[in-house]
Amino acid sequence: MRQSAEDGVVTGTGVREAAAKRSTTARDALARLLRSDWRDPDGGAPITVPAIAVEIERSLSGMEAEVVAPLHLGRRIAVVSDQTTRTVLGHRVESALSRLSTILPIVLDAQSHADAHTVKMLRHSCAAADALVAVGSGTINDLCKYAAAKDGKPYAVFATAPSMNGYASKNAAITVDGHKQSLPAASPVGVFMDLAVLSAAPARMIRAGLGDSLCRSTAQADWLLSHHLLGTPFRVAPFALLAEDEPGWMNEPEALLHGDLDAMRALARTLVLSGLGMTICDGSYPASQGEHLISHYVDMFAPPSRDTYFHGEQVAVATLTMARIQEHVLGAGLPHLQPSSMTCVELQRRFGFDIGEACWREFEAKRLTQNALPNFEARVAETWSDIARDVRNAMISVERIHDVLKRAGCPTVAADIGLSPEFYATAVRNARFLRNRYTFLDLADDSGLLATVYPT
Numbered sequence: 001m002r003q004s005a006e007d008g009v010v011t012g013t014g015v016r017e018a019a020a021k022r023s024t025t026a027r028d029a030l031a032r033l034l035r036s037d038w039r040d041p042d043g044g045a046p047i048t049v050p051a052i053a054v055e056i057e058r059s060l061s062g063m064e065a066e067v068v069a070p071l072h073l074g075r076r077i078a079v080v081s082d083q084t085t086r087t088v089l090g091h092r093v094e095s096a097l098s099r100l101s102t103i104l105p106i107v108l109d110a111q112s113h114a115d116a117h118t119v120k121m122l123r124h125s126c127a128a129a130d131a132l133v134a135v136g137s138g139t140i141n142d143l144c145k146y147a148a149a150k151d152g153k154p155y156a157v158f159a160t161a162p163s164m165n166g167y168a169s170k171n172a173a174i175t176v177d178g179h180k181q182s183l184p185a186a187s188p189v190g191v192f193m194d195l196a197v198l199s200a201a202p203a204r205m206i207r208a209g210l211g212d213s214l215c216r217s218t219a220q221a222d223w224l225l226s227h228h229l230l231g232t233p234f235r236v237a238p239f240a241l242l243a244e245d246e247p248g249w250m251n252e253p254e255a256l257l258h259g260d261l262d263a264m265r266a267l268a269r270t271l272v273l274s275g276l277g278m279t280i281c282d283g284s285y286p287a288s289q290g291e292h293l294i295s296h297y298v299d300m301f302a303p304p305s306r307d308t309y310f311h312g313e314q315v316a317v318a319t320l321t322m323a324r325i326q327e328h329v330l331g332a333g334l335p336h337l338q339p340s341s342m343t344c345v346e347l348q349r350r351f352g353f354d355i356g357e358a359c360w361r362e363f364e365a366k367r368l369t370q371n372a373l374p375n376f377e378a379r380v381a382e383t384w385s386d387i388a389r390d391v392r393n394a395m396i397s398v399e400r401i402h403d404v405l406k407r408a409g410c411p412t413v414a415a416d417i418g419l420s421p422e423f424y425a426t427a428v429r430n431a432r433f434l435r436n437r438y439t440f441l442d443l444a445d446d447s448g449l450l451a452t453v454y455p456t
């Protein structure tokens with residue numbers, strides 16, 4: 001397994017001065033995790049993750065072939081970009097890797113989506129290639145990751161924007177028959193991040209990455225709630241991995257937009273570690289809870305005329321909302337619960353027949369019925385002080401989240417992501433029905449508190 005340059009084990013060129021400067025080995029969770037030397041805080045055994053070469057450098061210029069060569073990607077490499085990412089970095093990668101292999105440049109249309117049709121086209125274009133190297137961010141990464149997995153080929157990625165946490169994860173977000181799904185894919189064999197390139201990405205993409213990272217706290221709080229109330233297995237590991245870098249991008253969020261490469265390094269590491277955290281937990285639990293359900297509702301039901309927004313921009317707004325709901329529920333004290341009056345027919349009325357039925361199946365798993373109420377109330381009463389303590393420890397305050405988002409110029413309200421307050425309130429009230437994951441949205445609704453924050 002190739003290790004991160006940051007652990008100082010991989011010797012390289014003078015470009016890696018940043019790695020040398022960092023005092024790494026003692027507390028560098030990423031480097032230690034990649035060499036199976038990071039101990040699980042829950043059990044003490046070292047955690048093993050897929051073998052991924054991770055290089056996060058102030059500049060990778062001139063090092064592209066050097067970092068890819070040890071991966072032995074084969075004689076023919078498809079380098080996949082679009083017109084924009086090819087200009088930003090793709091040409092450079094193609095030219096450097098041509099010293100190693102025959103390059104098949106594949107340039108996707110700028111309007112390409114990560115959908116089944118484009119995956120098919122990409123697999124066809126890459127048929128003669130032994131491996132795929134993505135040069136891009138969300139869409140290109142998802143497409144390559146999924147196409148490579150389908151064909152059993154390795155893939156690596158050169159990131160062009162710090163916009164999402166899916167670089168190191170083993171799932172791909174692909175739209176099939178109009179529905180965005182998180183589908184199993186292969187882990188990359190290499191994730192390469194040139195911090196100068198990431199810093200030059202459009203501001204909105206940097207802000208999106210900030211939003212998709214800031215939800216750490218609301219996701220952790222929701223998962224803890226589910227753990228205490230329903231016994232859902234919870235892991236400390238994904239959050240312990242992120243703790244070291246969180247202050248680096250949160251304390252001076254504006255620095256991310258001003259080309260500060262140290263702040264960008266902290267965000268880049270967070271995005272990679274967040275993806276690895278999902279792999280460790282075999283699911284998106286540590287990075288996707290109530291705030292992602294709200295964003296998911298927006299993806300599914302926002303008016304088609306609305307402009308396009310990045311996932312992380314929506315998550316930024318939804319994280320602020322979830323933090324408010326979480327604070328509100330905790331502040332109200334022991335919840336007084338009512339059984340849910342939701343029915344399959346009502347969900348079908350709200351979401352349409354098929355989606356309504358699918359959502360009912362998800363919701364039924366966690367629906368608070370009249371029969372279940374006494375036991376559940378007892379469980380809430382029994383665990384409430386533990387919930388309040390653990391969630392408060394995990395939470396970042398609403399005030400702080402708002403401050404971080406504002407200072408970075410991130411969206412904070414519905415209008416900032418092209419939505420009316422009415423639509424957004426509907427999204428918040430209905431998001432809980434999309435998935436069986438139990439979050440503060442459920443507890444807030446079943447205790448009547450959601451309606452006080454987001455009235456009908």
Ligand SMILES: [Zn+2]
Pocket residue numbers: 165212287288292311315
């Ligand atoms: Zn996300």
